[in-house]
Amino acid sequence: MFEIAELGQSVERDEYKKKASELRTQLLLIQDQLKDSQFPVLILISGVDGGGKGEVINSLNAWLDPHFMRTNAFAEPSDEERERPKFWRFWRTLPAKGRIGIYVGSWYSDPISQRVYQKIDDAALQVELKLINQLEQLLTDDGALIIKCWLHLKKDRQTSRFKALSKNPATKWRVTDKDRQHLAKYDVFLGIAEQVLTDTSTPYAPWLIVDGSDINYSRLTVGQYVLECIQRHLLSQAELKAKTKALVPEVLSKLEQHNLLDTLDLSVKLGKNKYKIELEKFQGKLNGLTRQALVVHRSSLLVFEGWDAAGKGGVIRRLTEAMDARNYQVIPISKPTDEEAAHHYLWRFWRHIPRAGQVTIYDRSWYGRVLVERVEGLAATNEWQRAYAEIVNFEEALLAHGMVILKFWLHVDQDEQMRRFKQRENITYKQFKITDEDYRNRAKWDDYQKAVNEMIMRTSSSKLPWILVEANDKYYARIKVIKAYCERLEKMLDEGKS
Secondary structure, three states, rough: OEOOOOOOOOHHHHHHHHHHHHHHHHHHHHHHHHOOOOOOEEEEEEEOOOOOHHHHHHHHHHHHHHHEEEEEEEEOOHHHHHHOOOOOHHHHHOOOOOEEEEEEOOOOOOHHHHHOOOOOOOOHHHHHHHHHHHHHHHHHHHEEEEEEEEEOOOOHHHHHHHHHHHOOOOOHHHOOHHHHHHHHHHHHHHHHHHHHHHHHOOOOOOOEEEEEEOHHHHHHHOOOOOOOOHHHHHHHHHHHHHOOOOOOOOOOOHHHHHHOOOOOOOOOOOOOHHHEEEEEEEHHHHHHHHHHHHHHOEEEEEEEEEOOOOOOOHHHHHHHOOOHHHHEEEOOOOOOOHHHHHHHHHHHHOOOOOOOOOOEEEEEOOOOHHHHHOOOOOOOOOHHHHHHHHHHHHHHHHOOOOOOOEEEEEOOHHHHHHHHHHHHHHHHHOOOOOOHHHHHOOOOHHHHHHHHHHHHHHOOOOOOOEEEEEOOOOOHHHHHHHHHHHHHHHHHHHHHHH
């Protein structure tokens, strides 16, 4: 799966100037075509210290139009980044469709460094590489082009390059103490790097290995490779678009045959007086628990899905009444903006992952991929079908970071929904909440119900189950949700003490 450029090559100065000029023209032309495409390009430049990564990246920035690209450099994580899952800082920098993102110090840097310095063992490294492969496959499945280049130097060449840089007053700053530490561990580093390259060079994101002995050669080789990869991807995407014009009819899964929602008892009620007592009790409890969670730096993420007029907004208001407004955010999800639509569908959700101890509440969520986008035909069949695994992996990454996650489906029957629709039409301050789209969605009740059932069955687990809420009675639904969140916070805090 590797692509290895010829080793030990060099390019004379005049030849380099001529080829670089030609290559720049071709890159600008292909970048112009790329601007109208439906995929982003990620260029990862990695390799040994002194291998010429900076020079190659500088050349790409000089050759390409900077208006449609961005270089992302990652060093040690900031406090803000440490408080979120490790991939958060990469997700927020992903380029939009038609744009190029260059990465120096990508998601490979930390696992390699940690293994070299024995902060993790081989088993932990394999876990990290598995997560990297999942990330890259998720992005390439959505059409992204990932170009990975590894600039290699033999130990003696690295040593001599460091000496030359150190002797020159204008360049000695480029050789750091960390570079010297890495040089001392060159053999260990090389063995681990070979393992990483082998395990992460995949058909959808292969590595190109380039000899970094001659900087001009490296520049031309990487630039030409980038050009060819984009050319091939533009062609393959055009062919794919032609093939998928005839949509494959949806095949309903056997999982959809059993209606989980029918098992809910929608007749359950809570009297008004009992509701007031319970609300005061659990809101007071929630206030204390969220303050404790802030102290121990444990963040929460609450997901609300449900039928139109099922009472999501009312539940969320009762939750937030009990919390410090400085420590939560409510994210209402509707049709994606142009910026959001230009990225992977999970991008806009990664952006709002809370800092340590804080709470993010999603009023509708990434599950739109397998609900509204599926039913309304906004996502192709293969897109929403693979989304189940993508969502599970996403949520597992958040859980692994120690986040508290609860997913609620608020369920009402069709009669109660219609009653609430009519009520909204007759109350002035609620009229904005009812639209023609609500009635149109109601006409597709059976299709949505099938999608909901499959969503629940394929994305529930013992660690992260769906909480189905009987919501015909708003009082009962509100208390059930607040009580469930309190119980989960109590469990988390108790586990932290043991």
